[in-house]
Amino acid sequence: MFYKVNEVAKIAGISVRTLHHYDQIGLLQPEKLTSAGYRLYSENDLDRLQQILFFKELDLNLNEIKEILDSPSFDRKRALETHQELLMEKKNRLEAIIRSVQKTLNSLEGKSEMSKEEKFKPFDMKKIEEHQKKYAEETKQKYGQSNAYKESQQKTSTYTKNDWENITSQANEIYKQLAANMNKGPEDEKVQELIGQWRQHITDNYYNCTIEIFRGLGDMYVADERFTANIDQYGEGLASFMRDAMHHYCDMHQE
Amino acid sequence: MFYKVNEVAKIAGISVRTLHHYDQIGLLQPEKLTSAGYRLYSENDLDRLQQILFFKELDLNLNEIKEILDSPSFDRKRALETHQELLMEKKNRLEAIIRSVQKTLNSLEGKSEMSKEEKFKPFDMKKIEEHQKKYAEETKQKYGQSNAYKESQQKTSTYTKNDWENITSQANEIYKQLAANMNKGPEDEKVQELIGQWRQHITDNYYNCTIEIFRGLGDMYVADERFTANIDQYGEGLASFMRDAMHHYCDMHQE
DNA sequence: TATTGACTATAACGTTGCGTTATAGTTTAT
DNA sequence: ATAAACTATAACGCAACGTTATAGTCAATA
Numbered sequence: 139m140f141y142k143v144n145e146v147a148k149i150a151g152i153s154v155r156t157l158h159h160y161d162q163i164g165l166l167q168p169e170k171l172t173s174a175g176y177r178l179y180s181e182n183d184l185d186r187l188q189q190i191l192f193f194k195e196l197d198l199n200l201n202e203i204k205e206i207l208d209s210p211s212f213d214r215k216r217a218l219e220t221h222q223e224l225l226m227e228k229k230n231r232l233e234a235i236i237r238s239v240q241k242t243l244n245s246l247e248g249k250s251e252m253s254k255e256e257k258f259k260p261f262d263m264k265k266i267e268e269h270q271k272k273y274a275e276e277t278k279q280k281y282g283q284s285n286a287y288k289e290s291q292q293k294t295s296t297y298t299k300n301d302w303e304n305i306t307s308q309a310n311e312i313y314k315q316l317a318a319n320m321n322k323g324p325e326d327e328k329v330q331e332l333i334g335q336w337r338q339h340i341t342d343n344y345y346n347c348t349i350e351i352f353r354g355l356g357d358m359y360v361a362d363e364r365f366t367a368n369i370d371q372y373g374e375g376l377a378s379f380m381r382d383a384m385h386h387y388c389d390m391h392q393e
Numbered sequence: 394m395f396y397k398v399n400e401v402a403k404i405a406g407i408s409v410r411t412l413h414h415y416d417q418i419g420l421l422q423p424e425k426l427t428s429a430g431y432r433l434y435s436e437n438d439l440d441r442l443q444q445i446l447f448f449k450e451l452d453l454n455l456n457e458i459k460e461i462l463d464s465p466s467f468d469r470k471r472a473l474e475t476h477q478e479l480l481m482e483k484k485n486r487l488e489a490i491i492r493s494v495q496k497t498l499n500s501l502e503g504k505s506e507m508s509k510e511e512k513f514k515p516f517d518m519k520k521i522e523e524h525q526k527k528y529a530e531e532t533k534q535k536y537g538q539s540n541a542y543k544e545s546q547q548k549t550s551t552y553t554k555n556d557w558e559n560i561t562s563q564a565n566e567i568y569k570q571l572a573a574n575m576n577k578g579p580e581d582e583k584v585q586e587l588i589g590q591w592r593q594h595i596t597d598n599y600y601n602c603t604i605e606i607f608r609g610l611g612d613m614y615v616a617d618e619r620f621t622a623n624i625d626q627y628g629e630g631l632a633s634f635m636r637d638a639m640h641h642y643c644d645m646h647q648e
Numbered sequence: 649t650a651t652t653g654a655c656t657a658t659a660a661c662g663t664t665g666c667g668t669t670a671t672a673g674t675t676t677a678t
Numbered sequence: 679a680t681a682a683a684c685t686a687t688a689a690c691g692c693a694a695c696g697t698t699a700t701a702g703t704c705a706a707t708a
Contacts, residue, residue, distance in 0.1 A: 141657080142656080143655090143656075143657095144655070144656085153695080153696080154655095154656090155695065155696065156694085156695065156696095158657085158658090158695095159694070159695060160703085163694095172656095172703095174655080174656075174657085174702075174704085175656080175657060175658095175702090175703095176655090176656060176703080177656085177657090192490070192494065195487075195490055199693070199694085200693080200694070201693090222491060222494050222495065225487060225489065225490060225491045226492065229487050229488065229491070233602060236477065236484070250690095281683055299697095395705090397684085397685080398685075399684070399685085408666080408667080409684095409685090410666065410667065410668085411665085411666065411667095413666095413686085413687090414665070414666060418665095427674095427685095428676085429673075429674055429685075429686085430673090430674095430685080430686060430687090431674080431675095431685055431686080432685085432686090454664070454665085455664080455665070456664090538687090
């Protein structure tokens, strides 16, 4: 069974011109032509078109799609699986944006104003990275060419934009909860739990955060104004509160 | 406090060139210029930029964004709420695609093959439109230059891509529910409710669907194979089931 | 059989949203 | 005062089609 351009266009919800274009650039050339030069698409062609549209949904450009589909090593199943994952990430990103809109709406309803930085957070994604990396660099100088630095380099170098949004929003959540619990004092159980999460967050995403490093990190939050300013966005005095809480945490977790 | 291009670019995660471009097309013109002609952006400008980026995330083009933001009737809060809804729909569409990929994966694993139409369903979004428009045209010929046609032209001409996604997914939902309730017979209460929703859907999105037109539409679902084939995708025999249900509905709503 | 209307083809310029030089003036740091 | 870093305008480049324009093809009808 073969289909003419218009039929294919309708089935797939695209324009005839698009099919012409794909033919022209060699992305999707119909299996047969009539004697008059009319394009005739086979089922296989439709399958390929489906793939193309999937990849397009991921914002790959036509050239990239062509390369992928034409690659002899192209494994359809594996591609679709990767695909699936990427789509999930896209969804996560969308959800992050939705939350951001929600926040803006809240702030418009007279609740706390968002800080400039916070407004752009879903679009941002490099700031925390930079801070953490700078700290890692300073760690290096303090402790020599430590593993922490190398690990950080390794870990962060492979992160995608979506990864950063994820990490950022996690960090955000922890900061906010800490800010909300400041009144209970740095040794409060809930606070200590959050501090534990914070250390885990760093370990998961940056480098193996040992007790010593963690203690040093707390100090730095107060000593280095770049950190202080950033952290205090979530609540006045949060940086020094975190330092205290982190110190207590380290005292409790000494071997 | 004012910011220079590079600062703004970094905060918002976009390029300087983009800011130049937005200035050029009048989408975002900085509040002040230095004597040397350097752009100086205010907090208000940053707010506007935030809006722009939000709308961009919805695939609105810069012109549309400009119109929305420049409209004196622009209500920021309402815009954001609409915004929020559109994002949700985009998410739904993504989820549909994810399910579709999942299905393809299943079929690759030897489970039941997907139908041609089913494969492309998530990408569609114009099909129903076309059918409805064609019907509107045929209505014109039957009833003379009826208002229905003109209304349809008017209504549909102003719809955006997102509107269509919206409308399509609504229609989809109704079809699916009808298909799920076919076993109860065309006169069942739930079915009749859905048929009412269907009429409302047409009235809301295409033209004022009177009882007579609605009855004719039911007939057409069976008489015209383009409709039949399309509708029966949702369930074998759905087209004629809908005709029966629509007839009953019209009988009950006769003045 | 001739014609008409719907569909097909190629060709080529138009459009959107910037990226990318190229060229030149400005500010800041040494 | 001289370089380094940043700013400006101008203008061409590019992807992925949309949009005419012009012409051939095919099926149905007069």
